[in-house]
Amino acid sequence: AAPALVKDTDANAVALGYKTDGSKTDVKKYPKYAASQNCANCALYQAKAGDAAGACPLFAGKQVAPKAWCSAWAKKA
Numbered sequence: 001a002a003p004a005l006v007k008d009t010d011a012n013a014v015a016l017g018y019k020t021d022g023s024k025t026d027v028k029k030y031p032k033y034a035a036s037q038n039c040a041n042c043a044l045y046q047a048k049a050g051d052a053a054g055a056c057p058l059f060a061g062k063q064v065a066p067k068a069w070c071s072a073w074a075k076k077a
């Protein structure tokens with residue numbers, strides 16, 4: 001079975017400002033957030049085409065949602 005999805009309430013998710021629905025990001029706390037940014041277009045996201053979710057090295061053992069966002073978002077090179 002695929003690993004569980006990260007929950008917004010997980011301790012490391014809270015620490016990184018991770019939201020499963022990136023549009024719910026607290027923009028006062030994370031002013032660098034832009035609506036165009038999400039896990040699916042983050043340099044750290046690891047998924048094959050068609051996967052419903054992907055791995056992220058910051059959330060070992062769980063999966064992150066393509067439409068999620070966290071404060072470690074980085075533009076793909």
Ligand code: SF4
Nearest residue numbers: 039042045056070073
């Ligand atoms: Fe998503 Fe990137 Fe944050 Fe990982 S680092 S949770 S892929 S935005």
